[in-house]
Amino acid sequence: MNVSFSNIIKVTLVLAIPVIATLYFAAEDWFNMLAILLGPVIAVIMTRIIDDSRAEQSRRLDIFRTLMRTRKMPIHVDHVGALNLIEVEFIENKKVITAWKEYLKNLGEDLPAIEQKDKYDAALKKRDSLLTKLISEIAKILNIRIEQLDILEGNYIPQGWHDDDLEQRIVRRSLLNILTGRAPILIRPDQATKINNPYPPVPAND
Structure with missing residues (x-):
């Protein structure tokens, strides 16, 4: 096998470079070289981690x-949307997920009839309490200091909104009862109002 002199030189240089570099550079120099080479890569990775953490915190x-803004409006579209995202954003937090499941279970239960005021108010109070617990657990994860009492008793909703919502529920339920045959439509004959005439009746013609 013929081996040229130039090839021997090339192989020798390739094998000798690591040895020469090891002898030439001190340990500190190697660390500096690694820092120069790996520094930008580490910086990009750390920036990505920080950005992901900030995005998660923002969500x-x-x-x-x-939830704080709509805690007195459980049927608001934003409230429902926020509830549906909890399982995604807080899946690793057991306390939040447990409180979330308890609140969802309560939302799936039918409220007593509005006419049964005591039972209806008690059911709403329990629902508010479960939501308060859920919001409180989320606040702890976000390092937000807020008392459960402030969550429960806070928030402002005009009385007109509450009255309109209550009236709409009553109308919908009454109409539904009629359409499904659970309640009859009462029809009463129109009774003409009797007028007391101070004058005697007109005599009949024979």
């Missing part, structure tokens, strides 16, 4: 704010 904070 969680948005859920918290939405």
Whole structure:
């Protein structure tokens, strides 16, 4: 096998470079070289981690704010949307998920009839309590200091909104009872009002 002199030189240089570099560079120099080479890569990775953490915190904070804003309006579309995102954003937090499941279970239960005021108010109070617990657990994850009492008793809703919602529920339920045959439509004959005439009746013609 013929081996040229130039090939021997090339192989020798390739094998000798690591040895020469090891002898030439001190340990500190090697660390500096690694820092120069790996520094940008590490910086990109750390930036990505920080950005992901901030994005996650922002999404969680948005859920918290939405629940706080709509905590007296459980059927609001934003409230429902925030509830549906909890399982995604807080899946690793057991306390939040447990409180979330308890609240959803309560939302799936039928409320007593509005006419049964005591039972209806008690059911709403229990529902508010479960929501308060859920919001409180989320606040702890976000390092937001807020008392459960402030969550429960806070929030402002005009009385007109509450009255309109209550009236709409009564109308819908009454109409539904009629359409499904659970309640009859009462029809009463129109009774003409009798007028007391101070004058005697007109005599009949024979």
